[in-house]
Amino acid sequence: MGQSVPLSLICDNVRDPGNLGTILRCAAAAGCQDVLLTKGCVDAWEPKVLRSAMGAHFRLPIFPSLDWKDIQKQLPSPVTVHVADNCSGAERAGQEVGDLEVQESKRQLKAGDYGWVSTRPNRKYVRYEDYDSDSEQDSDAELSLPKVDTRLYHERWAQSNTALVIGGETHGLSLEALQLAEKTLGQRLFIPVVPWVDSLNSAMAASILLFEGRRQLLNLTETSEKKVKA
Template sequence: MATYIGRMRCLFSLERAVFLSRGNIFSVETKRYVRGLRRKPVRVIFPENEKHKGDVKQAISAGKKEAKVPLRAEQHPGDRGDLKTRNSQISSATVKSNETDEVPFERALPGDKRLARLVSVARSRTFREQQGKVLLEGRRLICDALNAGAVPQTIFFSTLERLRELPLDKLRRAALVKVKFEDIKLWSDLVAPQGVIGIFSRPDASRLRFEASKHSVPLSLICNNIRDPGNLGTMLRCAAAAGCHQVLLTKGCVDIWEPKVLRAAMGAHFHLPIHPSLTWEEVEDHLPEHVGVYVADTQKSLEVNSSHKPSDFGWISTTRAHRDSHLEESDSDEEELSLPKVDAAAYHNDWARSPVALVVGGETYGISVEALQLAEKKAGCRLFVPMVPHVDSLNSAMAASILLFEGRKQLLNSTQNSGKKRRNNAGQRLS
């Protein structure tokens, strides 16, 4: 039988083939370069009374069934089958973090627009506030969010290695979607994308866990009129590094979940509580009862008191936070604004002995009049950093970092001195 099939394969390449069959001679006209075996399968004719005829047929039919091997989880389904079949094959894929831990994931089909749609809408502040979703990119930022207790909704990743770098035990309720790296690179804000993007529920500071809270000091940062995303992100990063107790943002500041703010903050959102979009009444409610409020200032020569108007100082905003945006300011309104008396002091003076709060304003609009009123009410003052002549001012983020670390140093020294006094008094009583 094998010899017969071999003869057929050899003779099909000739223009005219001659076959011998039971003594008869007949010729077959064939065309060059046409392979008959590809056009039609060879039909094997068994002689009558062949013993293994049934066994061979069963073997052939079994071989055809075994040829229909289902796609593996690692293979791309391509265009094979209908949409339901492909979805069922995709949803069965899993990734293992160890021998016992498995997390299901799915592959994005060609033309899947979920990544583009979610990334585009998550960059909108209106969508973030209405839908309660934020976008986090990069392994470190996503890990910090998961460790703090943020709730993931969808994780897009390019390779399984990138997915295994995340804590898989905290991703069981999230939708994991494997996409091409080119798609992530197209929608990424990073110069060198890491191949992982996460869509999270908008975190609430009151529900997150902050591991760095045990190293914090009673120091609060109040951001007022910070409109630059890079400056705000840097200030949040400095506040986390200095061990601030919390960060309070007044209305008018840039959204803390802007992509530029997230990049500059380097995960600070998940290292300390951040309360955005607060009125000055809400700011005061978040502060301890006995707290000193200090305002970062760029000038030391002029004294701020009731005889001055806000327009006399470039670092004081003439727009009141509680005034409606559709009302225009008039001269009479400006004259009605009276500035409280707030003295100035160098930043290295002894000002942080008990819980304190530092107000830092934006470079364009400056601080609000309400900030000075709160500083007067809480027995605070204006803090400035001495600089050489002919230098206008420092960047708001740089000034905040200098004042925050100085405040931390003074608070720690005050705590150590208080501890020494208590130990000395206890030793004197024992003696």
């Protein structure tokens, strides 16, 4: 039970040192093969990150300050990339904030505003259209976020060569993370909570998903071994 599993963790714009350190500690404990940090993440060697990680830096490879092209090159091939995301955030935003803020929320799903999880799963495919572009040339074009299937976290999603993206609580998931999930046939992983609790922080979401991913991958290994012996 002490072996590592073919599971990579991608931290996308995780800017809180305490959260990143805790996430690294969880990744090491779950037997992740590596951790990839985007350029928006806090410095992995910042003192508070080191204290929170409790030695995790020396137990698994950590690759800092990567752009998304570097991340794709670093991942094994083939690989399936999943994202931890609140699938109903943009729709709820339209009910709670003004028009200008709605436009911004449609550009980028913000886990800090809407929580890592929702009280109910959204429809199978999520598509949001007509959000503003920063380019005047493209301002009238119809744009949409990638379509990514939603799945409950305890349903089967982890397979050989799996990656999980955890977004930061300030800026949430990058568009590139969703695009990579769509490209590799990954999914939005949904953690249901009771109605009066609408949010888990990024470190808690990472812990739940990483250990569930580990459980699923070990079960696959055990099943394969039994078939070989039979």
